[in-house]
Amino acid sequence: MIELDRVSYGYRxxxxxxxxxxxxxxxxxxxxxxxxxxxxxxLLRLCYADLRAMGGKVRLFGQDAATLNRDAVAxxxxxxxxxxxxxxxxxxxxxxxxxxxxxxxxDRAGEVAGNLEELLSWVGLDAQARQLPPELSGGERxxxxxxxxxxxxxxxxxxxxxxxxxxxEMSQRLLGLLIELNKMGKTILIATHDLAMIRSMKSDVSAxxxxxxxxxxxxxxxxx
Amino acid sequence: MKALxxxxxxxxxxxxxxxxxxxxxxxxVFVSVVMAFLAVITLAVSLTTxxxxxxxxxxxxxxxxxxxxxxxxxxxxxLLSALEVLETTxxxxxxxxxxxxxxxxxxxxxxGPDLPLEALPxxxxxxxxxxxxxxxxxxxxxxxxxxxxxxxxxxxxxxRAPLLEAASRVRLIGWSVILLIGATIxxxxxxxxxxxxxxxxxxxxxxxxxxxxDAYIARAFVRRYTLRAGGGAIAGVILGVIxxxxxxxxxxxxxxLMGVGFAGAEWLWPLLIPLLAAIVAFFATRAAAFRRLKExx
Numbered sequence: 001m002i003e004l005d006r007v008s009y010g011y012r013x014x015x016x017x018x019x020x021x022x023x024x025x026x027x028x029x030x031x032x033x034x035x036x037x038x039x040x041x042x043l044l045r046l047c048y049a050d051l052r053a054m055g056g057k058v059r060l061f062g063q064d065a066a067t068l069n070r071d072a073v074a075x076x077x078x079x080x081x082x083x084x085x086x087x088x089x090x091x092x093x094x095x096x097x098x099x100x101x102x103x104x105x106x107d108r109a110g111e112v113a114g115n116l117e118e119l120l121s122w123v124g125l126d127a128q129a130r131q132l133p134p135e136l137s138g139g140e141r142x143x144x145x146x147x148x149x150x151x152x153x154x155x156x157x158x159x160x161x162x163x164x165x166x167x168x169e170m171s172q173r174l175l176g177l178l179i180e181l182n183k184m185g186k187t188i189l190i191a192t193h194d195l196a197m198i199r200s201m202k203s204d205v206s207a208x209x210x211x212x213x214x215x216x217x218x219x220x221x222x223x224x
Numbered sequence: 225m226k227a228l229x230x231x232x233x234x235x236x237x238x239x240x241x242x243x244x245x246x247x248x249x250x251x252x253v254f255v256s257v258v259m260a261f262l263a264v265i266t267l268a269v270s271l272t273t274x275x276x277x278x279x280x281x282x283x284x285x286x287x288x289x290x291x292x293x294x295x296x297x298x299x300x301x302x303l304l305s306a307l308e309v310l311e312t313t314x315x316x317x318x319x320x321x322x323x324x325x326x327x328x329x330x331x332x333x334x335x336g337p338d339l340p341l342e343a344l345p346x347x348x349x350x351x352x353x354x355x356x357x358x359x360x361x362x363x364x365x366x367x368x369x370x371x372x373x374x375x376x377x378x379x380x381x382x383x384r385a386p387l388l389e390a391a392s393r394v395r396l397i398g399w400s401v402i403l404l405i406g407a408t409i410x411x412x413x414x415x416x417x418x419x420x421x422x423x424x425x426x427x428x429x430x431x432x433x434x435x436x437x438d439a440y441i442a443r444a445f446v447r448r449y450t451l452r453a454g455g456g457a458i459a460g461v462i463l464g465v466i467x468x469x470x471x472x473x474x475x476x477x478x479x480x481l482m483g484v485g486f487a488g489a490e491w492l493w494p495l496l497i498p499l500l501a502a503i504v505a506f507f508a509t510r511a512a513a514f515r516r517l518k519e520x521x
Contacts, residue, residue: 048433050433070437070438070517070518071439074432074436074437074438075435075437077432077433077434077435078435082433084433088426088429088430088433089430090241090243090427090430090431091243092243092244093240093241097240101241101430101431101434102434102435104237104238104241105238105241105431105434105435105436105437105440106435109237148434152435
């Protein structure tokens with residue numbers, strides 16, 4: 001699905017990581033951990049072509065991301081659902097319209113009616129459908145972001161600290177939704193620094209846990 | 225062409241994806257109203273100048289004056305000879321010797337009303353009116369030289385050329401002003417669109433991240449500014465036409481200031497202004513939007 005082959009990236013001449021490789025196979029479930037500033041968000045952004053690698057190759061669905069034009073990047077993003085850490089929405093549109101946005105920008109507005117109601121119910125936001133994003137709590141925004149990420153039934157779901165702003169109960173519920181999607185065949189990549197949350201999920205999903213630290217990506221071990 | 229069709233049909237969802245902007249929208253409409261108004265007035269003055277100058281030039285081109293020597297001894301004979309030559313010249317529809325009163329009226333601006341014309345050696349003038357095809361001026365001059373010695377044919381070429389030149393310049397200035405107005409609309413729309421795009425960086429980022437192509441995002445801005453410019457221009461044209469209709473009307477051949485306005489097919493020109501404003505806005509916004517989007521991830 002997504003492959004990072006000896007990828008390098010840095011900011012203002014300071015390398016964040018180099019020669020980093022990662023393969024997200026179809027139907028796989030990955031956790032990405034590491035301390036703040038290690039480059040987790042940067043790694044995720046490389047995975048959905050929001051950043052261009054400074055070295056190495058990023059392949060999205062078999063295509064070299066460096067050779068994709070802007071329209072091709074947009075088409076790739078329609079196959080990748082992204083849940084951002086800060087849950088960016090269009091604040092002048094209702095939650096229902098925000099969740100339906102990936103369909104409407106893809107000229108698939110006709111599918112909204114069928115999918116939206118079911119999705120709102122799935123994430124428990126039926127009552128908030130007409131509200132504007134600023135009127136929602138942190139947990140509700142996270143669930144809305146998840147709903148928006150999956151409404152086009154993407155092949156890959158990438159979530160950056162999806163439980164960062166919610167309580168334990170809500171984080172369990174959100175992860176439960178992601179595990180459910182993985183069982184439906186979706187490829188999942190979640191960046192989190194919450195090891196307790198990963199431990200609690202280990203029995204529910206066969207996940208690979210990776211640790212990004214000091215510019216190196218390694219299989220997490222004893223701490224889990 | 226496809227982009228224009230999409231613009232006309234519209235996409236309500238794409239339009240809604242960009243939040244409404246208050247001041248920028250009002251300024252865009254206001255500037256479009258003013259520019260369209262100025263364009264109508266400029267067009268009216270420019271077209272009227274061309275029309276009136278053409279009328280004057282046509283009148284001058286159709287007429288000529290023959291001046292006979294002011295010699296009382298030969299005056300009658302010369303007049304008869306001249307009339308005979310003129311009446312037998314192909315292309316001349318009528319000839320008429322000016323009366324003493326008419327000649328006095330012509331001299332009055334310079335010598336006053338009490339001029340004793342009969343006591344002065346004033347040359348006899350003959351008015352010549354050509355028919356549609358006109359006459360051979362060089363051939364006529366040659367015949368006059370032979371049969372009416374001292375007669376001078378003035379076919380008004382010296383008057384007509386600078387008049388046509390001046391009218392041509394006024395029209396050129398008019399079209400230059402129209403072009404400048406178009407460029408001003410383009411510059412204003414570009415600035416407004418860039419301000420709007422800059423204010424909506426976050427919106428654009430979200431749209432890109434959920435898979436929107438640049439064309440989809442640009443469409444929302446392009447449609448918005450095209451409709452604003454076109455709508456504002458319609459209002460400006462209506463105001464301009466009202467002002468033109470309120471201008472004092474009179475014989476356009478008599479005075480330029482009495483005939484400012486549109487005639488016949490010229491009324492189509494003001495109708496084109498909103499369309500041209502919308503086309504200028506369309507391409508200006510589209511260029512600004514795609515340029516800005518390329519700068520953004």
